[in-house]
Amino acid sequence: MNEYAQRIGRLQQKLQAHQLDGMMITQNVDLYYLTGSMQTGYLLVPAEGEPRFYVRRSVARAQEESAAAVEPLGSFRGFGAQLAQTFPQFASGSAVTLAAEFDVLPVQQWQRLQSVLPHVVWKDGSMLIRETRMIKSPREIACIREAARIIDGALENALAGLKPGMTELELMSAVEHYIRLHGHIGVMRLRGYNQEVLTGVIGAGEAVARPTYFDGPAGGQGLGPAVPQSASRRPIERNEPILIDIGCCIDGYVIDQTRTAVIGDLPDDLRQAYDVSEAIIRSVESMLKPGTLCEQLYLHSLVMAQEAGLGDHYMGFGDDQVKFLGHGIGLEVDELPVLAKGFRYPLEPGMVIAIEPKFTFPGRGVVGIENSYAVTDTGFEKLTVSREGLIQL
Amino acid sequence: MNEYAQRIGRLQQKLQAHQLDGMMITQNVDLYYLTGSMQTGYLLVPAEGEPRFYVRRSVARAQEESAAAVEPLGSFRGFGAQLAQTFPQFASGSAVTLAAEFDVLPVQQWQRLQSVLPHVVWKDGSMLIRETRMIKSPREIACIREAARIIDGALENALAGLKPGMTELELMSAVEHYIRLHGHIGVMRLRGYNQEVLTGVIGAGEAVARPTYFDGPAGGQGLGPAVPQSASRRPIERNEPILIDIGCCIDGYVIDQTRTAVIGDLPDDLRQAYDVSEAIIRSVESMLKPGTLCEQLYLHSLVMAQEAGLGDHYMGFGDDQVKFLGHGIGLEVDELPVLAKGFRYPLEPGMVIAIEPKFTFPGRGVVGIENSYAVTDTGFEKLTVSREGLIQL
The missing domain is CATH 3.90.230.10 (Creatinase/methionine aminopeptidase superfamily)
Known part of the structure; x- marks a missing residue:
């Protein structure tokens, strides 16, 4: 198992232990840690299964570098629909519980995520990623x-x-x-x-x-x-x-x-x-x-x-x-x-x-x-x- | 009128125009802009009247540098009571509408402010401070x-x-x-x-x-x-x-x-x-x-x-x-x-x-x-x- 798969696996163990459906990673350093690429986007790590890196910019460079599968991020308004294509949880319309890095995520970015992903219940996952990286x-x-x-x-x-x-x-x-x-x-x-x-x-x-x-x-x-x-x-x-x-x-x-x-x-x-x-x-x-x-x-x-x-x-x-x-x-x-x-x-x-x-x-x-x-x-x-x-x- | 009073005054005009009771400034650069000091703390700018800089660290250096009045920040749990001493709005128990820098403020910090200031209705004031600084x-x-x-x-x-x-x-x-x-x-x-x-x-x-x-x-x-x-x-x-x-x-x-x-x-x-x-x-x-x-x-x-x-x-x-x-x-x-x-x-x-x-x-x-x-x-x-x-x- 490669290094990035191990890192994802350790984070997933913590997500499961906390009964979370996944974690939405947004911070550049955490993205780099989990994918090997610091390009701009969102990495969705489900509690089980493969993560996906939705990249706004630069898709080309992320594809060269990222250990996680890269998808170009479409219109942000359609992010929910895009997630539903790859994660069945998002298709059902029922609540999905996701962690995010509340210690670094600005309120404005969080509110934007809330507006396009209305079915998500958000939890503070700062300690989960920090403990993984420890x-x-x-x-x-x-x-x-x-x-x-x-x-x-x-x-x-x-x-x-x-x-x-x-x-x-x-x-x-x-x-x-x-x-x-x-x-x-x-x-x-x-x-x-x-x-x-x-x-x-x-x-x-x-x-x-x-x-x-x-x-x-x-x-x-x-x-x-x-x-x-x-x-x-x-x-x-x-x-x-x-x-x-x-x-x-x-x-x-x-x-x-x-x-x-x-x-x-x-x-x-x-x-x-x-x-x-x-x-x-x-x-x-x-x-x-x-x-x-x-x-x-x-x-x-x-x-x-x-x-x-x-x-x-x-x-x-x-x-x-x-x-x-x-x-x-x-x-x-x-x-x-x-x-x-x-x-x-x-x-x-x-x-x-x-x-x-x-x-x-x-x-x-x-x-x-x-x-x-x-x-x-x-x-x-x-x-x-x-x-x-x-x-x- | 000194430069810092002018800056505060321009921000206050915007607060009044948006019918906000004040703005809670938390970001180091905005603190420096409005007070002349980049020490750690919270600057409360009321829509009218004098701002106060509640400083966690270093109070000594803030007192040397700050154009705004400095008060040592007490226990964070008592921040509401401390604000009420200087701002009558906080003493009444009725809602106070404050702007904050949602573009930079992390969710975790915001949630802590929400927990100690339960009567505050928060609004995104990012553009107000950015336009003032423009x-x-x-x-x-x-x-x-x-x-x-x-x-x-x-x-x-x-x-x-x-x-x-x-x-x-x-x-x-x-x-x-x-x-x-x-x-x-x-x-x-x-x-x-x-x-x-x-x-x-x-x-x-x-x-x-x-x-x-x-x-x-x-x-x-x-x-x-x-x-x-x-x-x-x-x-x-x-x-x-x-x-x-x-x-x-x-x-x-x-x-x-x-x-x-x-x-x-x-x-x-x-x-x-x-x-x-x-x-x-x-x-x-x-x-x-x-x-x-x-x-x-x-x-x-x-x-x-x-x-x-x-x-x-x-x-x-x-x-x-x-x-x-x-x-x-x-x-x-x-x-x-x-x-x-x-x-x-x-x-x-x-x-x-x-x-x-x-x-x-x-x-x-x-x-x-x-x-x-x-x-x-x-x-x-x-x-x-x-x-x-x-x-x-």
Whole structure:
């Protein structure tokens, strides 16, 4: 069975378990995941039987790429009749229960679907597709491994050019130029509404410790209110922590990693905090195996941060602390599982998770480390290949 | 009256005209437009009176930046009670009619709002905010002018390094590196569901003439099915058209322009098609003044393309032709007005429009030109400053 058939099959198991008749997939990333093609259209996955990809544009390219059968989407008004030709459920006139990606589907698009498919009862299927995507195949993990190799090259290349007085933006630009030339697709995809991720956050000193809207432990100052995150134009000085939280997207798959650097040396307390972040990640690694509950990883790390006297600085500061230790990565940067309280998924082979213990010191900077891991049958594979330890230049 | 008060005032006029009690703004770009801050939260704009920005994160940064009054968002369950404190409509228990951005708001977020605000009757307000944003202020136009200056520098810099055998991706990377160092925010924002725009499309010969899902006349081949648009790894050869459709985003505002280049010379028919694209843009310029209906610009250009015997090649080829000549730009790349049949907006001072007549030759390439213009009281200002004419290297 090919990879796409396996993915469809796993989604179908969930549809059956929830007594749904099928799922209407509309989002570009989910379409790509399930068909191998990101063309515009609707993929109907019945709870049993073959899916069909109704493509508006480009039919020609979808036919080249898609593992699912492609049909040109006719007039949208006639979509119901078109579905009835291939799915008997739609011909009977009785109710059909379909899931859709309510976490990303805009209300306007949903209302249009409702108007042309009046017999459909709609349910939120966001978690079904997100849980399907949570378990990666060897081929997907290979893509992330390749992204990890490229981001390491970008890091070393950027570090080689780093000098005092260089701005955060200049350092970020060096990373971005390297990854793009090495195949970064030009965008880091994110699922959450209104969330944007550039190619990460590079920031030093007080700038990177500023509170942000960004749903992460360190968002950065940014270039201004129109992009209130990531690198600023602030020059990087000696003896302040430089947070290098970067990623790239190769063949659709992202990597996410963080290293902390300094030109010169760090004050003792920041150096100690960095050491705690490494101690946390080592300790969490020992728990990274099938069966561990995701929330345990976060709660364990929180205790370690508190025992080190750094609870107030852990994963942000004060009101702006975030309450997680890491997140799944794959086609998007904010995948399942989330390592946070209440996420009681047991770890499973094939999960890929970025783990990022960090400490924020207002006015002074952020220190920490982030590695990405694949959970294996017996433990984990560390996908991140960059050198660890505080990087002193 | 300051700029933000004017923007709110114009939206309020529309709310009143549609007999709405207010609008709940949720999207990051709309929040930035109306408050000057892109922090996460909800902006309630009543049809009359002062708006309030209920901020989840970061309250501190919103307080620094927002022109609207900021209140920390309490528990989401208590959002109704919080609104009632400041808006008497919510205290009475009778129905309140609010617009929301149904074109971008995900169903899940909407359902959460419905559950905590059960007395609200929701209406689609997408066009109200999009029409408000359609008319730019002098300050907004100044941002786009600055973006135009930077993209011209990027173009000249990239052309200076262009050699046969260079890949599309390498040429694109040169543009991207230049604009980023000059303040490009790192993302080009787009409103349409599933649509992505990188920093444009650079493509040569057959690669750029391939059909794509992208809602534009030339999407490009891309690096693979995971990013089926824009630059590919194909080397650029002599005597083939190189489409350089690029943009950048400075202080939140985008520019969009296209130039056609060739190393050597073009075959006569492609050169003639390029000349027709310039003739179209010159002719359309003569109609660019207040009062002209948007669709007239497209229909006029279509007649010119057909009279030149190039109707089949205009704005894509065959099934993959798009039916517009241009689009508004501003904080997003796909703003109003659209220059397409059925868009009967009369041009108004303050509209900013990218106009992009292009011709696609399957297997051979795409030629054309794109300039961005501000409509003025008496005509237009061309914001694009790059040299025109086929660029021969």
